[in-house]
Amino acid sequence: MTRYKELDPLLHSQLRLAVMSVLMNSESAEFTFIKEQTGATAGNLSIQITKLKEAGYIKVQKKFRGNYPQTLCRITQLGRERFEAYVDSLRDYIK
Amino acid sequence: MENNEKIMSSEESLKIISDMINRTKTNIREASFHLLFWGWLIVVCSLSEYLLYTLTSMENPWLAWLLTIPGVFVSLIYGFVKGSKQTVYTYADRLYMWSWLGFLFAAIILFVFLGFEKRMYAVGPYILMLAAFPTFLSGVIIKFRPLIFGGISIWILSLVCFFAGPSIGPLAVPAAMITGYLIPGYMIKNNGFKNDTV
Numbered sequence: 001m002t003r004y005k006e007l008d009p010l011l012h013s014q015l016r017l018a019v020m021s022v023l024m025n026s027e028s029a030e031f032t033f034i035k036e037q038t039g040a041t042a043g044n045l046s047i048q049i050t051k052l053k054e055a056g057y058i059k060v061q062k063k064f065r066g067n068y069p070q071t072l073c074r075i076t077q078l079g080r081e082r083f084e085a086y087v088d089s090l091r092d093y094i095k
Numbered sequence: 096m097e098n099n100e101k102i103m104s105s106e107e108s109l110k111i112i113s114d115m116i117n118r119t120k121t122n123i124r125e126a127s128f129h130l131l132f133w134g135w136l137i138v139v140c141s142l143s144e145y146l147l148y149t150l151t152s153m154e155n156p157w158l159a160w161l162l163t164i165p166g167v168f169v170s171l172i173y174g175f176v177k178g179s180k181q182t183v184y185t186y187a188d189r190l191y192m193w194s195w196l197g198f199l200f201a202a203i204i205l206f207v208f209l210g211f212e213k214r215m216y217a218v219g220p221y222i223l224m225l226a227a228f229p230t231f232l233s234g235v236i237i238k239f240r241p242l243i244f245g246g247i248s249i250w251i252l253s254l255v256c257f258f259a260g261p262s263i264g265p266l267a268v269p270a271a272m273i274t275g276y277l278i279p280g281y282m283i284k285n286n287g288f289k290n291d292t293v
Contacts, residue, residue, distance in 0.1 A: 017108060021115035026185050029119070033182035037118045065179070087112065093105040 005089040008082055010055055015040050015048045020083050023058060023075040031071035049073060057082060119183060126191070126233070129170055130280030134272045136166045141219070141268035148265070160218065167199065187236050194229040194236075201225050219268050223253035230275050241282050245275035 011017050018038045022029055035045050052058045057079030061072045075083070103111075140159045147156035174192070181188075202225055209218055231246025233239075249271045256267035 012103060012108065014103060014107075014111060017103075017111050018115050021112045022119050022183075025116045025119040026183050027189060028184050030182040036182075037115060086108075090105045090108055094109070 005085075005092060007089050007093075008086050010051065010057065011082060011086045013048070015044065016052055017086075019045070019048060019052060019073075020057065020075065020079065023073055024080065024083055028072050028074045031073065034073065052079070119185060127280045127284035128173060129195070130276045131284065132170065132173075133166065134276030134280055136162060137272045137276075138269040141265060141272070145265045148261075157218065191233055191236055194232045198225055198229040219265055220253045220257035223249050223256055223268060223271050226271075227253065227275065234279070239279065239283070241279040245279045248274040 011020060015038060018040075019034055022034055022037055031042075031045070031049070034040075034049075035042060038045065040048075049058065049060060053060050056076055059074045059076055061074070063070045063072060140162050143159035143162075144156045147153045147159060178192075202222060205218070205221055205225065209221070227246045227249035229246075230249055231243060234242030234244075234246055252267040252271035252274070256264045256271075258264070259267065
């Protein structure tokens with residue numbers, strides 16, 4: 001019997017997975033860009049980003065561009081490894 | 096994307112991943128500005144030099160190339176303003192930017208060498224040889240064949256420029272700008288190109 005790897009519960013969620021996918025392909029992305037791409041509300045996105053940050057999957061940096069606050073997100077090495085492991089597990093499920 | 100704790104199938108997960116990665120592909124439509132700006136600027140400089148050389152007795156027709164100095168500032172300011180408004184920065188963006196800045200550094204060194212040796216009239220084939228590389232590399236990064244072929248055409252025309260002699264050779268420069276910068280530049284501008292076209 002095939003033993004399936006358990007899917008990372010932190011990544012196995014629509015919005016968090018979408019955020020991680022955006023960040024996997026970017027060096028950095030602004031909160032507004034992620035919100036635009038995922039179609040999420042600011043509140044919900046903020047909660048999910050905090051969860052990913054607390055798990056050490058992403059880094060969040062607050063800056064100012066002119067007079068406007070800017071939130072920049074970047075994926076960490078741990079986040080990258082977990083994302084790759086998640087994709088590997090998905091492949092096993094599909095096989 | 097609100098119901099984020101809903102149980103997903105493997106297929107749904109993969110679809111989310113692929114959708115999001117597609118959305119963050121480098122959009123280099125802005126790059127058409129640099130291709131068109133430099134394409135036209137070099138066409139003007141090289142044709143001016145050629146006409147000054149063939150129709151007048153001017154001692155230093157290469158002075159027409161001095162127009163590229165304000166061109167560098169226009170390009171850098173445009174890049175800085177656009178970059179400061181960018182909300183996502185991909186690895187391809189970084190590679191794209193540095194390949195062109197690398198070309199700029201190499202071109203400055205070339206101008207210093209040739210200026211020092213008082214051989215500025217011979218700049219054509221060398222500048223083309225250098226310019227072909229970021230053009231070719233940019234085409235590979237964004238998977239856009241007209242830019243890849245544009246880079247190759249510039250390399251070929253640098254040979255023409257070098258070997259064809261002073262009467263025809265200089266015309267290889269504007270020809271290279273048309274095939275290497277202007278044609279791909281207008282294709283990108285008019286099609287709103289994203290790097291998933293190839």
